[in-house]
Amino acid sequence: MTGSTTFRDDLADPRPGRGALPPVAALESDAPVLDLSGTWSFRWAPTVADAPADMPGPDTSGWGRMPVPASWVMPALDAAAGGPHGSPVYTNVRYPFPLDPPFPPDANPVGDYATVFELDEVPERAVLRFEGVEGAATVWLNGVELGTTRGSRLPTSFDASAALQEGVNRLDVRVAQFSAASYLEDQDEWWAPGIIREVTLRTRPAGGLDDVFARVSWADGVGSLLVETPVPATVEVPELGIRGSSGERFDVPAEPWSAESPRLYEAIVSTDSERVVLRVGFRSVSVDGGVLRVNGVAITLRGVNRHEHHPELGRAVPREVMDAELALMKQHNVNAIRTSHYPPHPALLDAADRLGFYVVDECDIETHGFGDVGWRRNPSDEPLWREAYLDRAARMVERDKNHPSIILWSLGNEAGTGQNLRAMTEWIHDRDPSRPVHYEGDYDCEYVDIWSRMYASHAEVAAIATRDEPALDDPELDARRRAMPFMQCEYAHAMGNGPGGLSEYDELFESSERIAGGFVWEWLEHGIRDAGGRMRYGGDFGERVHDGNFVIDGLVSADREPRPQLEDLKAVFAPVVLTVAGASLTVRSRYDVIDTSHLVFDWVIERADGVLSRGSVDVPAIPPRGSATVSLPAPAVPGSVLTVSARLASDAEWAPAGHEVAWGQESLVAAPSLPGASTSAEALEAIPAVTLDPRTGAPTSIAGIPVADWRLELWRAPIDNDFGVAWGEADGRPLEERWRAIGLDQLASRLVSIDGSSVVTRVGGAGRDELVELTCRWRPVDGGVLLDVRVQPLVDTEQEWARVGISFTLPAAFAGMRWFGLGPGQGYPDTGQGTRLGWHAAAVADLPVPHVRPQESGSRRAVREVAFTDGARRLTAEGEFAVTARPWSTEAVASATHSDELQPDGRTHVVLDLAQYGVGTAACGPGVLTDYRLTAHRIDATVRFSSTDA
Ligand code: GAL
Numbered sequence: 001m002t003g004s005t006t007f008r009d010d011l012a013d014p015r016p017g018r019g020a021l022p023p024v025a026a027l028e029s030d031a032p033v034l035d036l037s038g039t040w041s042f043r044w045a046p047t048v049a050d051a052p053a054d055m056p057g058p059d060t061s062g063w064g065r066m067p068v069p070a071s072w073v074m075p076a077l078d079a080a081a082g083g084p085h086g087s088p089v090y091t092n093v094r095y096p097f098p099l100d101p102p103f104p105p106d107a108n109p110v111g112d113y114a115t116v117f118e119l120d121e122v123p124e125r126a127v128l129r130f131e132g133v134e135g136a137a138t139v140w141l142n143g144v145e146l147g148t149t150r151g152s153r154l155p156t157s158f159d160a161s162a163a164l165q166e167g168v169n170r171l172d173v174r175v176a177q178f179s180a181a182s183y184l185e186d187q188d189e190w191w192a193p194g195i196i197r198e199v200t201l202r203t204r205p206a207g208g209l210d211d212v213f214a215r216v217s218w219a220d221g222v223g224s225l226l227v228e229t230p231v232p233a234t235v236e237v238p239e240l241g242i243r244g245s246s247g248e249r250f251d252v253p254a255e256p257w258s259a260e261s262p263r264l265y266e267a268i269v270s271t272d273s274e275r276v277v278l279r280v281g282f283r284s285v286s287v288d289g290g291v292l293r294v295n296g297v298a299i300t301l302r303g304v305n306r307h308e309h310h311p312e313l314g315r316a317v318p319r320e321v322m323d324a325e326l327a328l329m330k331q332h333n334v335n336a337i338r339t340s341h342y343p344p345h346p347a348l349l350d351a352a353d354r355l356g357f358y359v360v361d362e363c364d365i366e367t368h369g370f371g372d373v374g375w376r377r378n379p380s381d382e383p384l385w386r387e388a389y390l391d392r393a394a395r396m397v398e399r400d401k402n403h404p405s406i407i408l409w410s411l412g413n414e415a416g417t418g419q420n421l422r423a424m425t426e427w428i429h430d431r432d433p434s435r436p437v438h439y440e441g442d443y444d445c446e447y448v449d450i451w452s453r454m455y456a457s458h459a460e461v462a463a464i465a466t467r468d469e470p471a472l473d474d475p476e477l478d479a480r481r482r483a484m485p486f487m488q489c490e491y492a493h494a495m496g497n498g499p500g501g502l503s504e505y506d507e508l509f510e511s512s513e514r515i516a517g518g519f520v521w522e523w524l525e526h527g528i529r530d531a532g533g534r535m536r537y538g539g540d541f542g543e544r545v546h547d548g549n550f551v552i553d554g555l556v557s558a559d560r561e562p563r564p565q566l567e568d569l570k571a572v573f574a575p576v577v578l579t580v581a582g583a584s585l586t587v588r589s590r591y592d593v594i595d596t597s598h599l600v601f602d603w604v605i606e607r608a609d610g611v612l613s614r615g616s617v618d619v620p621a622i623p624p625r626g627s628a629t630v631s632l633p634a635p636a637v638p639g640s641v642l643t644v645s646a647r648l649a650s651d652a653e654w655a656p657a658g659h660e661v662a663w664g665q666e667s668l669v670a671a672p673s674l675p676g677a678s679t680s681a682e683a684l685e686a687i688p689a690v691t692l693d694p695r696t697g698a699p700t701s702i703a704g705i706p707v708a709d710w711r712l713e714l715w716r717a718p719i720d721n722d723f724g725v726a727w728g729e730a731d732g733r734p735l736e737e738r739w740r741a742i743g744l745d746q747l748a749s750r751l752v753s754i755d756g757s758s759v760v761t762r763v764g765g766a767g768r769d770e771l772v773e774l775t776c777r778w779r780p781v782d783g784g785v786l787l788d789v790r791v792q793p794l795v796d797t798e799q800e801w802a803r804v805g806i807s808f809t810l811p812a813a814f815a816g817m818r819w820f821g822l823g824p825g826q827g828y829p830d831t832g833q834g835t836r837l838g839w840h841a842a843a844v845a846d847l848p849v850p851h852v853r854p855q856e857s858g859s860r861r862a863v864r865e866v867a868f869t870d871g872a873r874r875l876t877a878e879g880e881f882a883v884t885a886r887p888w889s890t891e892a893v894a895s896a897t898h899s900d901e902l903q904p905d906g907r908t909h910v911v912l913d914l915a916q917y918g919v920g921t922a923a924c925g926p927g928v929l930t931d932y933r934l935t936a937h938r939i940d941a942t943v944r945f946s947s948t949d950a
Helices: 004-011 075-081 180-184 319-331 346-355 368-373 383-400 419-431 458-465 475-482 502-511 564-572 735-741 890-895
Strands: 033-035 038-045 064-068 089-091 110-119 126-130 136-141 144-149 156-159 167-176 189-191 199-203 213-219 222-228 234-237 242-245 249-253 265-270 275-280 285-288 291-294 301-305 336-338 358-362 406-410 451-454 486-491 515-520 576-581 584-589 599-607 610-617 627-631 641-648 660-667 690-692 699-702 708-713 747-755 758-765 772-781 784-793 803-811 816-823 836-843 860-869 873-886 907-916 939-949
Touching (some): 004 136, 126 136, 222 234, 242 249, 275 346, 301 486, 383 419, 458 486, 502 515, 584 599, 660 836, 708 907
Parallel strands (some): 451 486
Antiparallel strands (some): 033 199, 038 064, 110 167, 126 156, 136 144, 136 167, 576 584, 599 641, 708 803, 758 772, 772 784, 784 939, 816 836, 816 860
């Protein structure tokens, strides 16, 4: 051991790690590779001072076992690792330690790793490569220090040649969680140290290809290739008849690469001693005329931000999980990935090349927490850190330079601005002029090539689309920025129930070629499974500093289970738009590059009793951004819904033939015809179909089915967006606070009158005078009872309501729901684009969304008819409403902090919503669009209740 003092001093060094080889491309080579990943010996100390001074080479017999790769703080690993080792800590912006750069805190946990491997023969040259170590490591091989690593999500290679020995070799790695480098890694995620990516020992043949740079471009049907190597090499692309040498430029007719058509050619680069296989995609990226183009064609990025997280392993994502999630993205029409906020595992980029994604490769730099202190001493602008910034840029670009999927290099995320970021750009421009540079934090676009924003409102994007954005102070910079394409590196914060407003953003993306699209925040929730198997978030592990559930904000759960918004995203991102009108189908293509010959179209006509007819329809191949109208063999008939689907004609790697890419519908189901309000007031006794409680006026049975807890509901169990302060709004209070302030969460009711079948009650919040009158009038009809309901605010206020719902409970046995309306998933006024009209059924228990932090969810929209059944009887309600049903109350949802706390309470809770507030994205970003807000106003509705045998 070089002594714990040196280790400790090293940790405060802001410079790059020591002893590493120059960065090179991740290459597929025939040189032998030994994968050292697996289960290693592991021990832990809470601080550097507590870590034993016996490294390297201590006796590991008493140590625990730790998988490599994994984050050592993960509770699921505790049993094998011999107990917990600290805990995961989640912070968004704040550093979990004082800003005293470049010093890490004393409370700096240390993980010691050791493994052994055998070699029959010692190669002349060998490289030990770490794909990622989160934290700051010192590495010893057979007692010889090879160097240190910095930059958690970047590779580090050491020359291992001199330290290797025949027979058993011992590798020791000491990792400190925090170091000077932590100041550059303040991403919004768990602090999760460990050896998080593979470790390999790579034999390097003499005269081998330590690095390869395939420079490519494409124009007018011709692909260009120039391969740079450190030693002369042969270059072959058999499919294109290319055979020549490195350094030579080949111009050959070739198909271009794009996310829509990810055409790859195998290139073999070889010397006498080594053979490297590259998958070359010919493509050119340009910013031209203020438009982002690939191969000269304007593209629209319909993307997601993807972090690397696994609920049991932390930052290590098993290959099959990653493969499945990329397939899931493709299945949901996602065409782009921003690797927020660090270079991903290299395998992701291989898959992106192959499957077809445009990738924004982001460097491992974020210093967001300095923003909390006015960016004082921000590393981005201090010469002390320049080397580290440039080192990180080089390691990203060198590793990933051969991937056609990467169309933009991103300097990092939320690191303020400054000379070091500018220097990174200059270095990147010089090394790889073929890709524009992105960085959102350069607000004035002084050194980037594309203008990027996060969470810009629809109105701001609309102004940018027409180049009407507010001018910058500096006219030169303003002119430069005005000539740039625009993208949203983050938009539509998918936290909890939401995001709303996706469709409107997508319309803006289409409205102008200047708008290159955007990346939804974010793909994945970062829940962590605790030792008891329950999904947890920030603060659940006893962290002193944390940001709660702000890390649970994905389109899919940490287990990669789709949230309802993923289906909505799929519909909004659909590459073809299908419009059905009568017997005609119009298909509008939104592909930028390919035609639609890979799609087949079929149709189905359904009625309440099942499928009436189905068939396929020929649609000619439609050119990119073109459209066609064809006749359908049969139009919808009254009482039916016609659905046309566009499907994959043949198997793709990411979905089988028949996978539905997009759909369109026409409905000829008439609204239920309910008799208009009669003028004569029938006596209550004349209506056996409803029993009213004379003390409250509330029904106790409807159509012979017992009901309880009848009330007007104007509140919802706050969703994450309701807790957010919507950006750019005059009222600086979250909706949740506004609604609570007027008592919507605790409405009380007073019976005003029962006049025959007409019941008037007044409803209001404690201490508030914004009263609302609820009038319920019951009328008999054949086989049931009609309810005319009127909700009338009595005071003229500008107040907003979360919903206008008629809420009641049924016995728990009514546990099944069938409905005609939008489904099968949920929808709110500004979401539900992925739902379709039809006859749907679900168990009540399956209707709510199992959000990690419970919140209002599960509403089924545009419902014309809903029936609850206990197996023997069925209570049906007809009208026009949304339905929320669950085995627990709104209050129970509101007070639960984790989904496992919600237990059925012996009732089926039903809310028939006559109106609802949209969901928006105020958890981070703008609030609900005006059209989707709900201002207090009079609402009249009629509902027919009836019961039958099930
Ligand atoms: C952005 C940030 C992301 C994430 C998001 C909110 O500002 O870049 O990392 O924090 O907000 O979830």
